[in-house]
Amino acid sequence: MAGRRFDNRDVPELPEVETIRRDLAPLVAGRTITGVEVDPGTLPLLAGAPIETLRANLVGRTIRSLGRRGKYLLFELDDGRWFAAHLRMTGRLVWRERGAPPEPYERAVIQLDDGHDLRWSDLRKFGTWRLHASAEEVTAKLGPEPIDAGLTEAQFRRVLEGRRAPVKAVLLDQRRFAGLGNIYVDEALYAAGVRPDTPAGDLSRAAMGRLYRACREVLERGIAHRGASFRDYVDGQGNEGQQHMFVQVFRRTGKPCYVCGTPIARSIVGGRATHYCPRCQRPARRPRRAGEGARRAG
DNA sequence: CGTTACCTGAAA
DNA sequence: TTTCAGGTAACG
Incomplete structure:
Protein backbone atom coordinates (compact mmCIF):
# COMPACT_ATOMS: atom_id res chain seq x y z
CA MET A 1 0.00 0.00 0.00
CA ALA A 140 35.55 19.17 -14.98
CA LYS A 141 36.48 16.13 -12.94
CA LEU A 142 34.35 13.73 -14.97
CA GLY A 143 35.45 11.72 -17.98
CA PRO A 144 33.38 11.41 -21.13
CA GLU A 145 30.18 9.43 -21.04
CA PRO A 146 30.26 6.19 -23.01
CA ILE A 147 26.96 7.20 -24.61
CA ASP A 148 28.32 10.54 -25.73
CA ALA A 149 27.86 10.57 -29.48
CA GLY A 150 31.11 12.47 -29.78
CA LEU A 151 33.18 9.78 -28.08
CA THR A 152 35.04 7.88 -30.75
CA GLU A 153 36.36 4.37 -30.47
CA ALA A 154 39.90 5.72 -30.70
CA GLN A 155 39.27 8.07 -27.80
CA PHE A 156 37.78 5.25 -25.80
CA ARG A 157 40.84 3.12 -26.45
CA ARG A 158 43.17 5.89 -25.45
CA VAL A 159 41.69 5.93 -21.94
CA LEU A 160 42.41 2.23 -21.49
CA GLU A 161 45.80 2.05 -23.16
CA GLY A 162 48.80 1.68 -20.92
CA ARG A 163 46.80 1.15 -17.75
CA ARG A 164 47.67 -1.72 -15.46
CA ALA A 165 44.51 -1.44 -13.35
CA PRO A 166 41.74 -3.98 -14.00
CA VAL A 167 39.59 -2.82 -16.87
CA LYS A 168 36.58 -2.90 -14.57
CA ALA A 169 38.24 -0.44 -12.19
CA VAL A 170 38.99 1.91 -15.08
CA LEU A 171 35.40 1.78 -16.30
CA LEU A 172 34.09 2.47 -12.78
CA ASP A 173 36.41 5.45 -12.30
CA GLN A 174 34.23 8.49 -13.03
CA ARG A 175 37.31 10.53 -13.93
CA ARG A 176 37.92 8.13 -16.85
CA PHE A 177 34.33 7.55 -17.94
CA ALA A 178 31.24 9.02 -16.32
CA GLY A 179 28.05 7.13 -15.70
CA LEU A 180 28.88 3.46 -15.34
CA GLY A 181 28.35 1.75 -11.99
CA ASN A 182 28.75 -1.79 -10.81
CA ILE A 183 25.73 -3.24 -12.57
CA TYR A 184 26.25 -1.79 -16.01
CA VAL A 185 29.99 -2.41 -15.91
CA ASP A 186 29.52 -6.12 -15.31
CA GLU A 187 26.92 -6.23 -18.06
CA ALA A 188 29.15 -4.37 -20.52
CA LEU A 189 32.15 -6.59 -19.84
CA TYR A 190 30.00 -9.65 -20.38
CA ALA A 191 28.57 -8.29 -23.61
CA ALA A 192 32.10 -7.57 -24.82
CA GLY A 193 33.44 -10.97 -23.78
CA VAL A 194 36.09 -9.35 -21.61
CA ARG A 195 37.12 -10.62 -18.21
CA PRO A 196 36.76 -7.87 -15.60
CA ASP A 197 40.17 -8.32 -13.98
CA THR A 198 42.10 -7.96 -17.23
CA PRO A 199 44.58 -5.09 -17.00
CA ALA A 200 42.98 -2.42 -19.15
CA GLY A 201 46.06 -1.87 -21.28
CA ASP A 202 46.33 -5.56 -22.10
CA LEU A 203 43.11 -5.64 -24.08
CA SER A 204 43.49 -6.17 -27.79
CA ARG A 205 42.32 -3.48 -30.13
CA ALA A 206 39.38 -5.67 -31.07
CA ALA A 207 38.42 -6.26 -27.45
CA MET A 208 38.52 -2.53 -26.77
CA GLY A 209 36.24 -2.00 -29.73
CA ARG A 210 33.77 -4.56 -28.46
CA LEU A 211 33.86 -2.95 -25.04
CA TYR A 212 33.31 0.50 -26.53
CA ARG A 213 30.16 -0.69 -28.26
CA ALA A 214 29.02 -2.77 -25.28
CA CYS A 215 29.23 0.16 -22.87
CA ARG A 216 27.03 2.24 -25.14
CA GLU A 217 24.57 -0.56 -25.69
CA VAL A 218 24.01 -1.45 -22.06
CA LEU A 219 23.56 2.17 -21.06
CA GLU A 220 21.22 2.92 -23.93
CA ARG A 221 19.22 -0.18 -23.21
CA GLY A 222 19.06 0.82 -19.56
CA ILE A 223 17.63 4.19 -20.52
CA ALA A 224 15.20 2.61 -22.95
CA HIS A 225 13.97 0.40 -20.12
CA ARG A 226 13.68 3.40 -17.81
CA GLY A 227 16.40 2.02 -15.60
CA ALA A 228 15.85 -0.26 -12.68
CA SER A 229 14.71 2.12 -9.99
CA PHE A 230 12.23 4.84 -9.25
CA ARG A 231 9.72 3.43 -11.67
CA ASP A 232 6.87 3.47 -9.16
CA TYR A 233 6.77 7.21 -9.03
CA VAL A 234 7.88 8.34 -12.45
CA ASP A 235 5.68 6.26 -14.69
CA GLY A 236 2.15 7.51 -14.85
CA GLN A 237 1.20 4.39 -16.76
CA GLY A 238 2.32 2.17 -13.93
CA ASN A 239 4.81 0.39 -16.12
CA GLU A 240 7.60 -1.33 -14.28
CA GLY A 241 11.29 -1.08 -15.05
CA GLN A 242 12.67 -3.77 -17.28
CA GLN A 243 16.17 -4.18 -16.01
CA HIS A 244 15.64 -7.80 -15.01
CA MET A 245 14.96 -8.60 -18.65
CA PHE A 246 18.40 -7.64 -19.83
CA VAL A 247 20.67 -8.34 -16.89
CA GLN A 248 22.87 -11.21 -18.00
CA VAL A 249 25.37 -11.65 -15.19
CA PHE A 250 24.82 -9.16 -12.39
CA ARG A 251 23.97 -11.04 -9.19
CA ARG A 252 23.45 -14.24 -11.14
CA THR A 253 26.25 -16.06 -9.31
CA GLY A 254 26.01 -19.83 -9.85
CA LYS A 255 23.23 -19.53 -12.38
CA PRO A 256 23.84 -20.70 -15.94
CA CYS A 257 25.18 -18.27 -18.51
CA TYR A 258 22.40 -17.59 -21.02
CA VAL A 259 24.82 -18.27 -23.87
CA CYS A 260 26.88 -21.29 -22.81
CA GLY A 261 25.32 -22.58 -19.60
CA THR A 262 28.48 -22.23 -17.55
CA PRO A 263 27.72 -21.07 -14.00
CA ILE A 264 28.26 -17.35 -13.56
CA ALA A 265 31.28 -16.71 -11.33
CA ARG A 266 31.71 -14.09 -8.65
CA SER A 267 34.90 -12.42 -7.51
CA ILE A 268 36.10 -9.10 -6.16
CA VAL A 269 37.59 -6.68 -8.68
CA GLY A 270 38.35 -3.09 -7.92
CA GLY A 271 36.95 -3.68 -4.48
CA ARG A 272 33.52 -4.51 -5.84
CA ALA A 273 31.51 -7.67 -6.24
CA THR A 274 32.02 -8.80 -9.81
CA HIS A 275 30.03 -11.25 -11.92
CA TYR A 276 31.17 -12.86 -15.13
CA CYS A 277 30.99 -15.96 -17.28
CA PRO A 278 34.30 -17.85 -17.02
CA ARG A 279 33.81 -19.28 -20.48
CA CYS A 280 32.39 -16.41 -22.52
CA GLN A 281 34.72 -13.88 -20.92
CA ARG A 282 38.23 -15.06 -21.55
CA PRO A 283 41.37 -13.51 -20.13
CA ALA A 284 43.10 -11.32 -22.66
CA ARG A 285 46.19 -12.65 -24.30
CA ARG A 286 48.73 -9.99 -23.85
CA PRO A 287 50.20 -8.78 -27.11
CA ARG A 288 53.71 -8.54 -25.67
CA ARG A 289 56.75 -9.71 -27.47
CA ALA A 290 59.90 -7.78 -28.35
CA GLY A 291 60.89 -5.51 -25.51
CA GLU A 292 59.04 -7.72 -23.09
CA GLY A 293 59.45 -6.40 -19.60
CA ALA A 294 59.91 -2.79 -20.63
CA ARG A 295 57.67 -0.69 -18.50
CA ARG A 296 55.84 2.37 -19.54
CA ALA A 297 56.52 5.21 -17.25
CA GLY A 298 53.25 6.65 -15.97
C1' DC B 1 47.70 1.92 -7.35
C1' DG B 2 44.58 -0.36 -3.64
C1' DT B 3 41.90 0.10 0.71
C1' DT B 4 38.80 2.21 3.92
C1' DA B 5 35.05 5.08 5.68
C1' DC B 6 30.64 6.83 5.25
C1' DC B 7 25.46 4.66 6.85
C1' DT B 8 21.61 1.55 7.32
C1' DG B 9 18.85 -2.53 6.59
C1' DA B 10 18.60 -7.20 4.76
C1' DA B 11 20.48 -11.57 4.65
C1' DA B 12 23.31 -15.13 6.39
C1' DT C 1 25.59 -11.51 15.69
C1' DT C 2 28.23 -10.59 11.63
C1' DT C 3 28.53 -9.69 6.86
C1' DC C 4 27.39 -7.54 2.79
C1' DA C 5 25.79 -4.05 -0.45
C1' DG C 6 28.01 -0.17 -3.63
C1' DG C 7 29.45 5.61 -5.22
C1' DT C 8 32.79 8.39 -4.01
C1' DA C 9 36.26 10.88 -1.20
C1' DA C 10 40.03 10.37 1.59
C1' DC C 11 43.94 8.06 2.63
C1' DG C 12 48.18 4.79 2.49
Whole structure:
Protein backbone atom coordinates (compact mmCIF):
# COMPACT_ATOMS: atom_id res chain seq x y z
CA MET A 1 0.00 0.00 0.00
CA ALA A 2 2.91 2.31 0.68
CA GLY A 3 4.44 1.25 -2.63
CA ARG A 4 7.48 -0.86 -3.16
CA ARG A 5 9.62 -1.98 -0.32
CA PHE A 6 12.76 0.10 -0.23
CA ASP A 7 15.35 -1.87 -2.12
CA ASN A 8 18.88 -0.67 -1.84
CA ARG A 9 20.02 -2.93 -4.64
CA ASP A 10 18.54 -0.47 -7.08
CA VAL A 11 21.52 1.80 -7.10
CA PRO A 12 21.17 4.69 -9.52
CA GLU A 13 23.64 4.75 -12.37
CA LEU A 14 23.50 6.80 -15.55
CA PRO A 15 20.31 5.24 -16.96
CA GLU A 16 18.42 5.63 -13.68
CA VAL A 17 19.54 9.24 -13.21
CA GLU A 18 18.68 10.03 -16.83
CA THR A 19 15.23 8.55 -16.34
CA ILE A 20 14.67 10.75 -13.33
CA ARG A 21 15.92 13.77 -15.25
CA ARG A 22 13.55 13.15 -18.14
CA ASP A 23 10.61 12.72 -15.81
CA LEU A 24 11.32 15.72 -13.63
CA ALA A 25 12.59 18.18 -16.22
CA PRO A 26 9.19 19.26 -17.56
CA LEU A 27 7.78 19.39 -14.03
CA VAL A 28 10.43 21.68 -12.57
CA ALA A 29 11.44 23.90 -15.50
CA GLY A 30 10.16 27.41 -14.87
CA ARG A 31 9.20 26.65 -11.28
CA THR A 32 10.43 28.84 -8.47
CA ILE A 33 11.75 27.34 -5.24
CA THR A 34 9.72 28.60 -2.29
CA GLY A 35 11.21 26.58 0.54
CA VAL A 36 13.90 24.07 1.48
CA GLU A 37 13.82 21.75 4.46
CA VAL A 38 16.62 19.36 5.44
CA ASP A 39 16.69 16.82 8.25
CA PRO A 40 19.52 17.99 10.51
CA GLY A 41 20.61 14.40 10.98
CA THR A 42 21.47 14.05 7.32
CA LEU A 43 24.98 15.37 7.53
CA PRO A 44 26.73 14.23 4.34
CA LEU A 45 24.08 15.88 2.21
CA LEU A 46 25.46 19.35 2.74
CA ALA A 47 29.01 18.44 3.84
CA GLY A 48 28.63 20.50 6.95
CA ALA A 49 27.40 23.63 5.19
CA PRO A 50 24.66 25.33 7.16
CA ILE A 51 21.16 24.74 5.93
CA GLU A 52 20.54 28.48 6.19
CA THR A 53 23.15 29.13 3.52
CA LEU A 54 21.65 26.62 1.18
CA ARG A 55 18.19 27.97 1.77
CA ALA A 56 19.33 31.53 1.15
CA ASN A 57 20.85 30.45 -2.14
CA LEU A 58 17.91 28.41 -3.36
CA VAL A 59 14.73 30.05 -2.13
CA GLY A 60 13.44 32.54 -4.64
CA ARG A 61 15.44 31.04 -7.49
CA THR A 62 13.66 29.82 -10.58
CA ILE A 63 14.78 26.56 -12.16
CA ARG A 64 15.68 27.09 -15.79
CA SER A 65 16.33 23.50 -16.71
CA LEU A 66 17.27 20.12 -15.34
CA GLY A 67 20.34 18.50 -16.83
CA ARG A 68 22.55 15.55 -16.05
CA ARG A 69 26.21 14.72 -16.28
CA GLY A 70 27.38 11.28 -15.28
CA LYS A 71 25.35 10.45 -12.21
CA TYR A 72 24.77 14.09 -11.22
CA LEU A 73 21.46 15.87 -11.59
CA LEU A 74 22.09 19.52 -12.47
CA PHE A 75 19.47 22.14 -11.74
CA GLU A 76 20.22 25.31 -13.69
CA LEU A 77 19.13 28.34 -11.65
CA ASP A 78 18.09 31.74 -12.91
CA ASP A 79 21.10 33.42 -11.30
CA GLY A 80 23.43 31.35 -13.47
CA ARG A 81 24.42 28.97 -10.73
CA TRP A 82 23.94 25.23 -10.68
CA PHE A 83 22.53 23.04 -7.96
CA ALA A 84 24.06 19.57 -8.22
CA ALA A 85 22.43 16.57 -6.57
CA HIS A 86 24.00 13.13 -6.40
CA LEU A 87 21.92 10.15 -5.29
CA ARG A 88 24.91 7.96 -4.47
CA MET A 89 23.70 4.60 -3.24
CA THR A 90 20.17 4.91 -1.93
CA GLY A 91 19.03 8.39 -2.89
CA ARG A 92 15.66 9.03 -4.46
CA LEU A 93 14.10 12.19 -5.80
CA VAL A 94 10.37 12.19 -6.37
CA TRP A 95 7.78 14.80 -7.28
CA ARG A 96 4.82 14.93 -4.95
CA GLU A 97 1.88 17.13 -4.13
CA ARG A 98 2.41 19.19 -1.02
CA GLY A 99 0.77 17.42 1.84
CA ALA A 100 1.39 13.95 0.44
CA PRO A 101 2.69 11.60 3.12
CA PRO A 102 6.46 11.48 3.60
CA GLU A 103 8.48 9.07 1.50
CA PRO A 104 10.31 6.25 3.27
CA TYR A 105 13.56 7.69 4.62
CA GLU A 106 12.65 11.17 3.48
CA ARG A 107 15.51 13.50 4.44
CA ALA A 108 14.83 16.77 2.64
CA VAL A 109 12.18 18.66 0.71
CA ILE A 110 12.38 21.34 -1.95
CA GLN A 111 9.12 23.21 -2.22
CA LEU A 112 8.01 24.57 -5.57
CA ASP A 113 5.68 27.46 -6.30
CA ASP A 114 3.03 25.29 -7.96
CA GLY A 115 2.11 23.40 -4.81
CA HIS A 116 4.42 20.47 -5.40
CA ASP A 117 7.52 19.22 -3.60
CA LEU A 118 10.67 17.50 -4.65
CA ARG A 119 11.11 14.87 -1.94
CA TRP A 120 14.62 13.67 -1.26
CA SER A 121 14.88 10.32 0.47
CA ASP A 122 18.07 8.50 1.24
CA LEU A 123 18.26 5.49 3.51
CA ARG A 124 21.99 5.60 3.97
CA LYS A 125 22.51 9.36 3.79
CA PHE A 126 25.32 9.17 1.25
CA GLY A 127 23.71 11.54 -1.22
CA THR A 128 25.08 15.04 -1.75
CA TRP A 129 23.77 18.52 -2.58
CA ARG A 130 26.17 21.19 -3.74
CA LEU A 131 25.80 24.65 -5.22
CA HIS A 132 28.21 25.55 -8.01
CA ALA A 133 29.07 28.76 -9.78
CA SER A 134 29.11 26.93 -13.10
CA ALA A 135 28.29 23.56 -14.58
CA GLU A 136 31.96 23.16 -15.41
CA GLU A 137 32.76 22.95 -11.72
CA VAL A 138 30.84 19.70 -11.69
CA THR A 139 31.86 18.29 -15.01
CA ALA A 140 35.55 19.17 -14.98
CA LYS A 141 36.48 16.13 -12.94
CA LEU A 142 34.35 13.73 -14.97
CA GLY A 143 35.45 11.72 -17.98
CA PRO A 144 33.38 11.41 -21.13
CA GLU A 145 30.18 9.43 -21.04
CA PRO A 146 30.26 6.19 -23.01
CA ILE A 147 26.96 7.20 -24.61
CA ASP A 148 28.32 10.54 -25.73
CA ALA A 149 27.86 10.57 -29.48
CA GLY A 150 31.11 12.47 -29.78
CA LEU A 151 33.18 9.78 -28.08
CA THR A 152 35.04 7.88 -30.75
CA GLU A 153 36.36 4.37 -30.47
CA ALA A 154 39.90 5.72 -30.70
CA GLN A 155 39.27 8.07 -27.80
CA PHE A 156 37.78 5.25 -25.80
CA ARG A 157 40.84 3.12 -26.45
CA ARG A 158 43.17 5.89 -25.45
CA VAL A 159 41.69 5.93 -21.94
CA LEU A 160 42.41 2.23 -21.49
CA GLU A 161 45.80 2.05 -23.16
CA GLY A 162 48.80 1.68 -20.92
CA ARG A 163 46.80 1.15 -17.75
CA ARG A 164 47.67 -1.72 -15.46
CA ALA A 165 44.51 -1.44 -13.35
CA PRO A 166 41.74 -3.98 -14.00
CA VAL A 167 39.59 -2.82 -16.87
CA LYS A 168 36.58 -2.90 -14.57
CA ALA A 169 38.24 -0.44 -12.19
CA VAL A 170 38.99 1.91 -15.08
CA LEU A 171 35.40 1.78 -16.30
CA LEU A 172 34.09 2.47 -12.78
CA ASP A 173 36.41 5.45 -12.30
CA GLN A 174 34.23 8.49 -13.03
CA ARG A 175 37.31 10.53 -13.93
CA ARG A 176 37.92 8.13 -16.85
CA PHE A 177 34.33 7.55 -17.94
CA ALA A 178 31.24 9.02 -16.32
CA GLY A 179 28.05 7.13 -15.70
CA LEU A 180 28.88 3.46 -15.34
CA GLY A 181 28.35 1.75 -11.99
CA ASN A 182 28.75 -1.79 -10.81
CA ILE A 183 25.73 -3.24 -12.57
CA TYR A 184 26.25 -1.79 -16.01
CA VAL A 185 29.99 -2.41 -15.91
CA ASP A 186 29.52 -6.12 -15.31
CA GLU A 187 26.92 -6.23 -18.06
CA ALA A 188 29.15 -4.37 -20.52
CA LEU A 189 32.15 -6.59 -19.84
CA TYR A 190 30.00 -9.65 -20.38
CA ALA A 191 28.57 -8.29 -23.61
CA ALA A 192 32.10 -7.57 -24.82
CA GLY A 193 33.44 -10.97 -23.78
CA VAL A 194 36.09 -9.35 -21.61
CA ARG A 195 37.12 -10.62 -18.21
CA PRO A 196 36.76 -7.87 -15.60
CA ASP A 197 40.17 -8.32 -13.98
CA THR A 198 42.10 -7.96 -17.23
CA PRO A 199 44.58 -5.09 -17.00
CA ALA A 200 42.98 -2.42 -19.15
CA GLY A 201 46.06 -1.87 -21.28
CA ASP A 202 46.33 -5.56 -22.10
CA LEU A 203 43.11 -5.64 -24.08
CA SER A 204 43.49 -6.17 -27.79
CA ARG A 205 42.32 -3.48 -30.13
CA ALA A 206 39.38 -5.67 -31.07
CA ALA A 207 38.42 -6.26 -27.45
CA MET A 208 38.52 -2.53 -26.77
CA GLY A 209 36.24 -2.00 -29.73
CA ARG A 210 33.77 -4.56 -28.46
CA LEU A 211 33.86 -2.95 -25.04
CA TYR A 212 33.31 0.50 -26.53
CA ARG A 213 30.16 -0.69 -28.26
CA ALA A 214 29.02 -2.77 -25.28
CA CYS A 215 29.23 0.16 -22.87
CA ARG A 216 27.03 2.24 -25.14
CA GLU A 217 24.57 -0.56 -25.69
CA VAL A 218 24.01 -1.45 -22.06
CA LEU A 219 23.56 2.17 -21.06
CA GLU A 220 21.22 2.92 -23.93
CA ARG A 221 19.22 -0.18 -23.21
CA GLY A 222 19.06 0.82 -19.56
CA ILE A 223 17.63 4.19 -20.52
CA ALA A 224 15.20 2.61 -22.95
CA HIS A 225 13.97 0.40 -20.12
CA ARG A 226 13.68 3.40 -17.81
CA GLY A 227 16.40 2.02 -15.60
CA ALA A 228 15.85 -0.26 -12.68
CA SER A 229 14.71 2.12 -9.99
CA PHE A 230 12.23 4.84 -9.25
CA ARG A 231 9.72 3.43 -11.67
CA ASP A 232 6.87 3.47 -9.16
CA TYR A 233 6.77 7.21 -9.03
CA VAL A 234 7.88 8.34 -12.45
CA ASP A 235 5.68 6.26 -14.69
CA GLY A 236 2.15 7.51 -14.85
CA GLN A 237 1.20 4.39 -16.76
CA GLY A 238 2.32 2.17 -13.93
CA ASN A 239 4.81 0.39 -16.12
CA GLU A 240 7.60 -1.33 -14.28
CA GLY A 241 11.29 -1.08 -15.05
CA GLN A 242 12.67 -3.77 -17.28
CA GLN A 243 16.17 -4.18 -16.01
CA HIS A 244 15.64 -7.80 -15.01
CA MET A 245 14.96 -8.60 -18.65
CA PHE A 246 18.40 -7.64 -19.83
CA VAL A 247 20.67 -8.34 -16.89
CA GLN A 248 22.87 -11.21 -18.00
CA VAL A 249 25.37 -11.65 -15.19
CA PHE A 250 24.82 -9.16 -12.39
CA ARG A 251 23.97 -11.04 -9.19
CA ARG A 252 23.45 -14.24 -11.14
CA THR A 253 26.25 -16.06 -9.31
CA GLY A 254 26.01 -19.83 -9.85
CA LYS A 255 23.23 -19.53 -12.38
CA PRO A 256 23.84 -20.70 -15.94
CA CYS A 257 25.18 -18.27 -18.51
CA TYR A 258 22.40 -17.59 -21.02
CA VAL A 259 24.82 -18.27 -23.87
CA CYS A 260 26.88 -21.29 -22.81
CA GLY A 261 25.32 -22.58 -19.60
CA THR A 262 28.48 -22.23 -17.55
CA PRO A 263 27.72 -21.07 -14.00
CA ILE A 264 28.26 -17.35 -13.56
CA ALA A 265 31.28 -16.71 -11.33
CA ARG A 266 31.71 -14.09 -8.65
CA SER A 267 34.90 -12.42 -7.51
CA ILE A 268 36.10 -9.10 -6.16
CA VAL A 269 37.59 -6.68 -8.68
CA GLY A 270 38.35 -3.09 -7.92
CA GLY A 271 36.95 -3.68 -4.48
CA ARG A 272 33.52 -4.51 -5.84
CA ALA A 273 31.51 -7.67 -6.24
CA THR A 274 32.02 -8.80 -9.81
CA HIS A 275 30.03 -11.25 -11.92
CA TYR A 276 31.17 -12.86 -15.13
CA CYS A 277 30.99 -15.96 -17.28
CA PRO A 278 34.30 -17.85 -17.02
CA ARG A 279 33.81 -19.28 -20.48
CA CYS A 280 32.39 -16.41 -22.52
CA GLN A 281 34.72 -13.88 -20.92
CA ARG A 282 38.23 -15.06 -21.55
CA PRO A 283 41.37 -13.51 -20.13
CA ALA A 284 43.10 -11.32 -22.66
CA ARG A 285 46.19 -12.65 -24.30
CA ARG A 286 48.73 -9.99 -23.85
CA PRO A 287 50.20 -8.78 -27.11
CA ARG A 288 53.71 -8.54 -25.67
CA ARG A 289 56.75 -9.71 -27.47
CA ALA A 290 59.90 -7.78 -28.35
CA GLY A 291 60.89 -5.51 -25.51
CA GLU A 292 59.04 -7.72 -23.09
CA GLY A 293 59.45 -6.40 -19.60
CA ALA A 294 59.91 -2.79 -20.63
CA ARG A 295 57.67 -0.69 -18.50
CA ARG A 296 55.84 2.37 -19.54
CA ALA A 297 56.52 5.21 -17.25
CA GLY A 298 53.25 6.65 -15.97
C1' DC B 1 47.70 1.92 -7.35
C1' DG B 2 44.58 -0.36 -3.64
C1' DT B 3 41.90 0.10 0.71
C1' DT B 4 38.80 2.21 3.92
C1' DA B 5 35.05 5.08 5.68
C1' DC B 6 30.64 6.83 5.25
C1' DC B 7 25.46 4.66 6.85
C1' DT B 8 21.61 1.55 7.32
C1' DG B 9 18.85 -2.53 6.59
C1' DA B 10 18.60 -7.20 4.76
C1' DA B 11 20.48 -11.57 4.65
C1' DA B 12 23.31 -15.13 6.39
C1' DT C 1 25.59 -11.51 15.69
C1' DT C 2 28.23 -10.59 11.63
C1' DT C 3 28.53 -9.69 6.86
C1' DC C 4 27.39 -7.54 2.79
C1' DA C 5 25.79 -4.05 -0.45
C1' DG C 6 28.01 -0.17 -3.63
C1' DG C 7 29.45 5.61 -5.22
C1' DT C 8 32.79 8.39 -4.01
C1' DA C 9 36.26 10.88 -1.20
C1' DA C 10 40.03 10.37 1.59
C1' DC C 11 43.94 8.06 2.63
C1' DG C 12 48.18 4.79 2.49
